[in-house]
Amino acid sequence: MSGQINEFEMAQKQFDGVAKLLNLDPQISEVLRWPMREFSFRIPVRMDDGTIRSFQGFRVQHNDARGPHKGGIRFHPAETFDMVRALATWMTWKCAVADIPLGGGKGGVIVNPATLSVAEKERLCRGWVQQMWRNIGPRQDVPAPDVGTTPQMMGWMMDEYSKLAGQYTPGVFTGKPVSSGGSLGRTEATGSGVIYTVREAMKHLNLDPKNCIAAMQGFGNVTQYAAIGFVDMLGGKVACVSCWDHKDKVAYTYSKKDGIDPHFLLDITDEYGTIDKTKAQDAGYVAEDGEAWITKEADVLMPGALSGQVNADNVTKMSKRVKIVAEGANGPCTPEADEYYKKNDIFNIPDFLCNAGGVTCSYFEQVQNDMNFYWSKEEVLQKLDSKMTQAFHGVLEMAKAQKAYMRDAAYMVAIDRVVKAMELRGWV
Ligand code: NAD
Numbered sequence: 001m002s003g004q005i006n007e008f009e010m011a012q013k014q015f016d017g018v019a020k021l022l023n024l025d026p027q028i029s030e031v032l033r034w035p036m037r038e039f040s041f042r043i044p045v046r047m048d049d050g051t052i053r054s055f056q057g058f059r060v061q062h063n064d065a066r067g068p069h070k071g072g073i074r075f076h077p078a079e080t081f082d083m084v085r086a087l088a089t090w091m092t093w094k095c096a097v098a099d100i101p102l103g104g105g106k107g108g109v110i111v112n113p114a115t116l117s118v119a120e121k122e123r124l125c126r127g128w129v130q131q132m133w134r135n136i137g138p139r140q141d142v143p144a145p146d147v148g149t150t151p152q153m154m155g156w157m158m159d160e161y162s163k164l165a166g167q168y169t170p171g172v173f174t175g176k177p178v179s180s181g182g183s184l185g186r187t188e189a190t191g192s193g194v195i196y197t198v199r200e201a202m203k204h205l206n207l208d209p210k211n212c213i214a215a216m217q218g219f220g221n222v223t224q225y226a227a228i229g230f231v232d233m234l235g236g237k238v239a240c241v242s243c244w245d246h247k248d249k250v251a252y253t254y255s256k257k258d259g260i261d262p263h264f265l266l267d268i269t270d271e272y273g274t275i276d277k278t279k280a281q282d283a284g285y286v287a288e289d290g291e292a293w294i295t296k297e298a299d300v301l302m303p304g305a306l307s308g309q310v311n312a313d314n315v316t317k318m319s320k321r322v323k324i325v326a327e328g329a330n331g332p333c334t335p336e337a338d339e340y341y342k343k344n345d346i347f348n349i350p351d352f353l354c355n356a357g358g359v360t361c362s363y364f365e366q367v368q369n370d371m372n373f374y375w376s377k378e379e380v381l382q383k384l385d386s387k388m389t390q391a392f393h394g395v396l397e398m399a400k401a402q403k404a405y406m407r408d409a410a411y412m413v414a415i416d417r418v419v420k421a422m423e424l425r426g427w428v
Contacts, residue, residue, distance in 0.1 A: 007086035015089070018411040021404070028419055028428050035088055037061040039135065040081060043109065043127035048117050055109050057128050060088040061141055062104035065421035068139055069105030070095055070359060072146025072175075073128065073157075079108040090330075090352060091359070096414035098356040098391045100363045105141050107132075113148045125153045129160040136161070138171035138370060144362050145175040155180050171369035174362035183365035185380030186358075191225025191304075192381060193357015194328045195233055196388040197349050198226075198300060201324050202234075204396060205347060207299060209234035213321075215298035218305030219243040219254075219265065220273030222328045222355065226302055227262035238262060239296045242305070243275050251290025254280055294318050304328030312336035327351035342405060350407040352414075353395055360387050 012033050019029045039059040044052050058081055061069045071091040074084070084106045092104025109128060113121060129136075136143060145154055154173040158181070161172045170181035178184060185192075202209050214230045216223050219241040227238045237259035244251050254260065254275055264283065268276040277287055294301065294310065297319050303309045310318075310325070311334040325341060326349045327333060333341075333348070341348050361384060368374050375383075399409035422428045 006082055008082040008089070011086040011089040014411070015415070018408060018415055021408060022412055022415060024415070024419070025428075028422070031422070031428060032063065032415070032418065035060045035062040035085055036064065037135075038081070038085070039132060041131040043124060043131060045120060045123045045127055047120055055111050055124060055127070057107070057109045057131060058084045059107040059132050059135070059141070059143075060084045060105065062088040063092045063418060064103035064141075065418055065425060065427065066096060066103055067101035068103065069141035070102040070144070070362065071105035071107070072144045073107035073109070073149050074146045075109050075111050075113040075148030077110060077112040079110045084108045092418060093411060093414040094352040094356055094359055096417040097353050097395065097410050098360050098387060099394065099417070100360055100387070102142070102359075102363060105143070106146075107143055121153065122156050125156045126160040129157050129164070133161050133164045136172060137165070138169065138366060142171065142366055143173055151175055151177045151182060171366045174365040176365070181365070181369050183361055183368055183380055184375065184377040185384065186361045186365065187221065188225045188381065189361035189384055190222045190355050190358035191227075191328070192229050193360065193384060193388045194222065194226040194302065194304070194326055194354050195229030196357070196385050197354050197392045198230070198302075198324060198326050199234055200389055200392040200396075201326070201347055201349055205323060207323065209236045212236045212299040213239050213259070213297065214300040214302055215239045215293050215296035216241045216302040216304055216328075217293050217309055217332075218273065218303075218329065219269055219275055220305065223302070223304035224262065224266050224269070224273075226304060226328055227260065228266070230300075231259070231262055239298055240293050241265065242290055242293045243269070243273050244290075245277060246272065246274050248277070252277065252287040253290060253292040254285045254287055255292075255296065256285050260285070297321055300324045300326060302326045302328050303332035305332075307331035308334055310334065310337040315340040322346055324349065327354045330355065338405070338407065348406045349392075350410045353391060353410045356391060357384055357388055360384055
């Protein structure tokens with residue numbers, strides 16, 4: 001939980017708002033406001049010095065009417081049960097809006113993984129699986145990496161599950177390294193997915209991408225491939241990207257007069273998404289204040305770093321030219337920003353639609369694991385394009401039909417699909 005905000009109360013409030021718009025039966029709402037199953041458990045781990053530490057672990061399974069639960073496992077010192085509940089709920093809506101046959105789930109452990117040795121991390125991962133293995137699996141619940149967890153950890157967890165289940169079961173975890181059952185294209189998936197939705201929004205608004213400029217926040221996994229996609233796929237120009245500088249302990253916006261070259265910047269960026277300032281400046285890039293990205297002359301704004309970045313304090317600083325806000329990050333725009341977009345006719349692509357490319361590719365990974373037959377990167381990205389395009393138009397049609405704001409329309413699509421699945425299965 002961050003500060004005073006309880007994320008689960010927020011998730012319930014968002015749901016209540018749309019349930020009201022949809023005139024949802026209160027008895028059905030009551031089912032969807034709460035996770036279906038919750039697990040809270042202790043994981044004893046022998047540390048390298050011979051002592052035993054007991055860690056608090058969680059798994060929350062929100063709703064599986066449309067298919068097995070899906071969602072990451074977070075290793076974070078400030079993890080709470082309510083945070084995991086909220087994220088599991090949001091996963092139900094994200095999978096439903098992307099129209100992939102999966103439900104919502106999330107897991108966590110209260111731990112700072114940076115304080116553990118590699119061997120301790122492996123024992124903690126295996127311990128998590130020992131507690132949960134009877135309640136996860138390719139047909140039940142498929143976890144993945146998230147904050148503080150990595151593909152290597154998914155490899156250990158998949159191995160532990162396979163040993164306990166008595167058979168090789170790669171489809172129980174996604175986000176594995178490519179050499180042990182991961183999917184090609186996963187690295188590019190979220191950023192490319194963002195661009196597929198931007199492309200469709202531009203068609204809808206009659207904008208020619210070749211005449212369009214984008215300004216992006218962040219330069220991690222999402223923004224790197226969104227920037228590459230905006231330039232290579234759409235033929236547009238990216239005015240700037242930004243990043244946190246670990247050395248200077250401030251954020252910088254990097255821009256260049258004729259647009260940035262995302263491939264060059266990727267070459268001089270470390271694994272944490274920090275651009276080498278000296279190399280960038282030597283190549284003619286200007287490093288400005290971290291907030292400058294929002295003020296750039298651009299048609300598309302893409303906040304792709306952190307939550308709460310476009311807010312009451314800075315939303316009015318955005319260029320009057322902006323026509324699309326594509327939410328690459330989770331929760332990057334506050335309700336005050338939403339009000340500004342509505343008033344100024346700015347088209348919003350909400351986060352759980354815009355960045356659904358990641359979970360969609362995780363679904364493809366699971367499908368490939370199940371078939372034991374693997375696709376080329378091109379095939380993965382082509383299937384991703386088709387899924388994201390369909391998802392975008394599903395939401396756009398709802399927005400038109402209900403005269404709704406895109407974020408509300410995305411919730412409407414998602415809730416409607418989950419309710420239909422529950423009705424068809426006779427749950428409600
Ligand atoms: P990442 O850790 O790879 O990159 C984060 C980037 O943000 C880095 O470049 C970092 O320097 C930058 N940053 C940090 N603080 C900043 C600041 N104050 N100003 C400007 N830049 C700053 O993360 P990511 O995987 O790219 O994820 C970014 C967002 O997208 C997160 O909200 C994440 O939850 C969401 N998301 C990611 C995926 C995925 O598949 N990677 C999928 C869905 C949603």
